Amino acid sequence: MDFPIWVLFFFSILIGDVLPATAQNDFWGKYCGLTGNYTKGSPYQQDLDDVLYSFTGTNNGFGFYDSTSGQANAAALCRGDIGPDACRRCVDDATRQLRKVCPNQLEAIGWYDLCFLRYSNREIEKEIDVSVSGRRRDNVSDSSYDQWNQTVANLLGRLRREVASGDQLRKYASGNITAPGLSTIYGFMQCTPGLSSTECDGCLVGIIRDIRRFDRSLGLGFHRLSCSIRYETYSFFNSTWYPAPPPSGERYDAPPPSGEWLPAPPSSGKCGYMAPEYAMEGLFSTKSDVYGFGVLLLEIVSGQRNNQFRYEDQPESLLSTAYKLWKDNEGEQLIDDRLTLNVPIGEALRWINIALLCVQEDPQDRPTMSTVVFMLEGDQWSANLPMPSEPQLSFARFVAEFEQTTTSGDSNTRPLMDRSRSLTSSC
Ligand SMILES: *[C@@H]1O[C@H](CO)[C@@H](O)[C@H](O)[C@H]1NC(C)=O
Ligand SMILES: *[C@@H]1O[C@H](CO)[C@@H](O)[C@H](O)[C@H]1NC(C)=O
Ligand SMILES: *[C@@H]1O[C@H](CO)[C@@H](O)[C@H](O)[C@H]1NC(C)=O
Numbered sequence: 106m107d108f109p110i111w112v113l114f115f116f117s118i119l120i121g122d123v124l125p126a127t128a129q130n131d132f133w134g135k136y137c138g139l140t141g142n143y144t145k146g147s148p149y150q151q152d153l154d155d156v157l158y159s160f161t162g163t164n165n166g167f168g169f170y171d172s173t174s175g176q177a178n179a180a181a182l183c184r185g186d187i188g189p190d191a192c193r194r195c196v197d198d199a200t201r202q203l204r205k206v207c208p209n210q211l212e213a214i215g216w217y218d219l220c221f222l223r224y225s226n227r228e229i230e231k232e233i234d235v236s237v238s239g240r241r242r243d244n245v246s247d248s249s250y251d252q253w254n255q256t257v258a259n260l261l262g263r264l265r266r267e268v269a270s271g272d273q274l275r276k277y278a279s280g281n282i283t284a285p286g287l288s289t290i291y292g293f294m295q296c297t298p299g300l301s302s303t304e305c306d307g308c309l310v311g312i313i314r315d316i317r318r319f320d321r322s323l324g325l326g327f328h329r330l331s332c333s334i335r336y337e338t339y340s341f342f343n344s345t346w347y348p349a350p351p352p353s354g355e356r357y358d359a360p361p362p363s364g365e366w367l368p369a370p371p372s373s374g375k376c377g378y379m380a381p382e383y384a385m386e387g388l389f390s391t392k393s394d395v396y397g398f399g400v401l402l403l404e405i406v407s408g409q410r411n412n413q414f415r416y417e418d419q420p421e422s423l424l425s426t427a428y429k430l431w432k433d434n435e436g437e438q439l440i441d442d443r444l445t446l447n448v449p450i451g452e453a454l455r456w457i458n459i460a461l462l463c464v465q466e467d468p469q470d471r472p473t474m475s476t477v478v479f480m481l482e483g484d485q486w487s488a489n490l491p492m493p494s495e496p497q498l499s500f501a502r503f504v505a506e507f508e509q510t511t512t513s514g515d516s517n518t519r520p521l522m523d524r525s526r527s528l529t530s531s532c
């Protein structure tokens with residue numbers, strides 16, 4: 106940790122007492138809120154004790170913690186490259202330290218190199234205009250400036266696109282760039298995973314604008330509440346992520362050249378499940394595979410085929426039945442009796458949750474396949490899986506009609522009342 110040689114500077118529209126760290130083990134930056142104090146023994150203190158006591162159990166599996174108890178809300182985020190143990194240590198430290206340095210404030214924020222923690226009596230999603238940042242004292246030489254400026258801009262542009270395309274569990278990217286006459290530049294960017302890609306991008310663009318006036322510094326870090334950027338001329342992050350980053354080709358925002366690896370259209374009668382975006386627009390990506398995997402997983406859990414699914418002896422839609430039961434805490438009604446002999450109920454319920462995340466309408470809301478594998482592998486982080494929203498059946502009619510037209514002339518064209526069941530089934 107090399108912050109002593111940094112010049113720290115702070116922006117705070119709320120003129121809070123954000124102060125630079127002084128001693129080792131202190132926060133890099135902290136903010137003790139000005140909206141009010143609580144008194145010893147008050148209900149708020151009880152809520153805050155409760156929320157922080159159980160906090161380390163709320164990791165979403167990728168270093169994001171989020172919890173509420175009564176009036177007290179808390180959230181923490183670890184840098185995307187650090188593993189679960191280092192992350193837990195950092196958040197534990199931050200929890201203890203922040204209560205110490207902001208002893209009675211309703212709201213407090215502390216930033217370490219590897220994690221940051223915030224608690225508040227207001228909604229934790231509310232962005233407040235507090236940030237902590239620092240830059241290296243040494244500057245790039247005048248003769249290298251143009252090259253430097255362009256190279257940094259290229260790196261930041263690349264990372265920005267990558268972060269914003271992350272999933273609901275992790276929005277993080279790191280990388281390096283080289284240019285003639287310059288040392289290699291290393292950087293990372295991160296957003297709170299719950300942000301949409303537009304919100305994440307907006308937050309990062311704000312930082313990029315703010316740091317422009319320090320574009321001669323050979324290193325720079327800037328942390329807001331929902332996003333961070335840092336770059337250096339030495340490697341300061343672990344380029345082996347935890348877990349391994351998805352293989353290339355995972356990006357869904359760059360459709361492959363048509364004809365190259367588009368799957369055969371459903372009319373060919375091949376087995377598989379169509380993601381809505383493929384049925385609607387012919388857009389195919391590995392996120393469409395994730396969708397198909399989700400449907401398959403629900404079939405395994407329920408022991409029934411998607412296109413012949415029955416619930417309480419009635420023909421129903423597998424996806425919406427699974428969602429309804431899961432949402433009403435009755436997910437075990439879906440589970441095939443044969444499965445319960447071998448798999449604990451809690452595990453099967455996790456599978457339903459994961460499957461429902463895979464069949465989200467918007468590909469951006471679906472996890473990547475490597476995230477799915479990680480989530481299935483289990484609970485070494487006692488992971489709180491994100492809540493899926495209801496699978497959209499608005500596509501059902503389209504798919505059904507699509508099937509009808511492509512099978513026109515076929516004597517067993519499905520009746521329209523059957524459409525929700527025929528959703529995404531292509532065989
Ligand atoms: C809150 O407590 C701090 C001391 O911890 C004090 O400096 C500050 O003035 C108090 N703020 C209010 C609004 O009472
Ligand atoms: C680097 O540039 C800043 C202005 O951008 C200046 O204030 C600072 O003194 C420079 N540092 C050195 C070591 O020259
Ligand atoms: C540095 O690069 C940015 C982004 O490419 C550009 O907008 C800006 O004008 C450059 N600054 C200078 C002083 O050349």
Ligand SMILES: *[C@@H]1O[C@H](CO)[C@@H](O)[C@H](O)[C@H]1NC(C)=O
Nearest residue numbers: 279280281282289291340344
């Ligand atoms: C720089 O990034 C590339 C991938 O873009 C990676 O293969 C390489 O190992 C990185 N170099 C260092 C020194 O980290």
Ligand SMILES: *[C@@H]1O[C@H](CO)[C@@H](O)[C@H](O)[C@H]1NC(C)=O
Nearest residue numbers: 186188343344345346347348
């Ligand atoms: C980097 O991450 C990998 C994978 O999680 C881990 O095995 C390794 O120990 C880490 N290296 C450092 C220096 O933290």
